[in-house]
Amino acid sequence: MSEYxxxxxxxxxxxxxxxRGVSLAGLSDMIGRNSSYLQQFIRKGSPRKLxxxxxxxxxxxxxxxxxxxxxxxxxxxxxxxxxxxxxEVPRLPVAAAAGSGAVASGEQPFDSFRFSRRWLRxxxxxxxxxxxxxxxxxxxxxxxxxxDEILVDTAQRTxxxxxxxxxxxxxxxxxxxxxxxxxxxxxxxxxxxxxxxxFALCDIEIVGRVVWKGGRL
Numbered sequence: 001m002s003e004y005x006x007x008x009x010x011x012x013x014x015x016x017x018x019x020r021g022v023s024l025a026g027l028s029d030m031i032g033r034n035s036s037y038l039q040q041f042i043r044k045g046s047p048r049k050l051x052x053x054x055x056x057x058x059x060x061x062x063x064x065x066x067x068x069x070x071x072x073x074x075x076x077x078x079x080x081x082x083x084x085x086x087x088e089v090p091r092l093p094v095a096a097a098a099g100s101g102a103v104a105s106g107e108q109p110f111d112s113f114r115f116s117r118r119w120l121r122x123x124x125x126x127x128x129x130x131x132x133x134x135x136x137x138x139x140x141x142x143x144x145x146x147x148d149e150i151l152v153d154t155a156q157r158t159x160x161x162x163x164x165x166x167x168x169x170x171x172x173x174x175x176x177x178x179x180x181x182x183x184x185x186x187x188x189x190x191x192x193x194x195x196x197x198x199f200a201l202c203d204i205e206i207v208g209r210v211v212w213k214g215g216r217l
Contacts, residue, residue, distance in 0.1 A: 009049070009050070009068065009069050009070035010041060010042045010045070011042075012064075012068050012069060013038070013041075013042060013058065013069055014042050016062045016064065018216075020062065020113070020214065021149055021214050021215065021216060022214035022215070023214065023215050023216065023217050024038040024039045024042065024217060025038075025039070025217070026212075026213060026214055026215070027058065027061075030057070030061065031053075031054045031057045031058065033054070039217075049070045050069060050070055052071070055069045055070060055071050056071075057119070059071070060116045060118055060119055061115070061116065061119050063086065063114055063116065085116060085117050085118070086114050086115065086116055086117065087114070087115050087116075087117055087120060087130075088112040088113075088114055089112055089113045089114070089115055089130045089131065089132055089151065090109035090111075090112050090131050090132065091109060091110060091111040091112055091113060091131075091132045091133075091149070092108075092109055092110070092131050092132065092133050093108070093110050094133045094134070094172065095133065095134045095135070095136040095172070096133055096134070096135060096136065096150075096165045096172040096173060096174040109131075112132075113132055115130075123211075123212070125153065125211060125212075127155065128151075128153040128155055128156075128211065129153060129154045129155040129208075130151050130152065130153055130154075130211075131151070131152050131154060131208075132149050132150065132151055132152075133149070133150060133152060133165070133172075134147065134148070134149055134150075135147065135148040135149070135150060135174055135213075138191055139175075139189040139190070139191045139193075139194040140163075140174060140175070140176075140189060140190045140191065141190060141191050142190065143163070143190045144163075144174065144190070144210075144213060145215055147215060147216070148213050148214065148215035149213070149214050149215065150165075150174065150210045150212065150213045150214075151210070151211050151212040151213070152165050152207065152208040152209065152210055152211070153208050153209050153210075153211045154207060154208035155208070156208055156209035156211075157206045157207070157208060158206065159177060159179060159185060159201060159206065160177070160209075161176075161177065161178055161179075162176065162177065162209055162210070163175070163176050163177075163209070163210040164176075164177045164206055164207070164208065164209050164210060165206075165207040165208055165210065166187065166204045166205060166206055166207060167204065167205040167207055168199065168203070168204050168205075172207070173187065174210060175187035175188060175189060175197075176188040176189070176190070177206070180198050183200060183201045183202065184198060184199070184200060184201060185198070185199055185200075185201050185204065186198045186199075187199070187204075
């Protein structure tokens with residue numbers, strides 16, 4: 001039998017998401033479901049239980065046994081999971097402003113997130129150089145909200161379309177980048193109340209590409 005009945009598995013998933021600071025919508029997207037899938041599973045009990053592939057992906061992401069999310073308890077004990085199967089991603093005490101810019105503070109990690117190597121590989125991030133920082137401000141809403149934590153791949157520092165963290169002077173910003181002509185770049189906000197900002201490419205530093213986000217509902 002399952003170690004956790006279905007109602008306990010739903011609560012356990014909610015607790016894990018809350019502790020990690022990731023949204024149910026983001027987790028639903030991670031497993032290839034619509035954004036309300038896990039919300040409905042937890043709040044309405046629909047589906048009644050997670051499908052095996054979804055449960056396995058979530059268990060690997062959180063580093064817990066599948067039985068905690070409603071899977072069958074293993075009949076026999078298995079060898080402990082090797083630490084080499086996990087990657088510690090540093091959380092930095094740095095805020096990247098989704099507005100006019102935040103002055104960077106110290107960049108010594110104060111904590112870390114743990115991701116399975118398999119999960120990183122499935123998302124094309126096995127060679128990524130990841131750090132987690134916090135979003136500050138509302139100019140990237142609704143894509144990124146104030147207080148969200150984002151994973152930044154600092155191995156991706158060349159100009160390409162997408163969401164990036166950039167440094168302009170001493171300020172850090174998280175914006176969508178787009179080429180604006182030879183050696184020019186425009187920083188775009190998701191919130192149209194904020195106008196585009198155009199710079200010479202030599203006047204900004206691309207810190208890295210944003211590859212994942214997590215935040216409270």
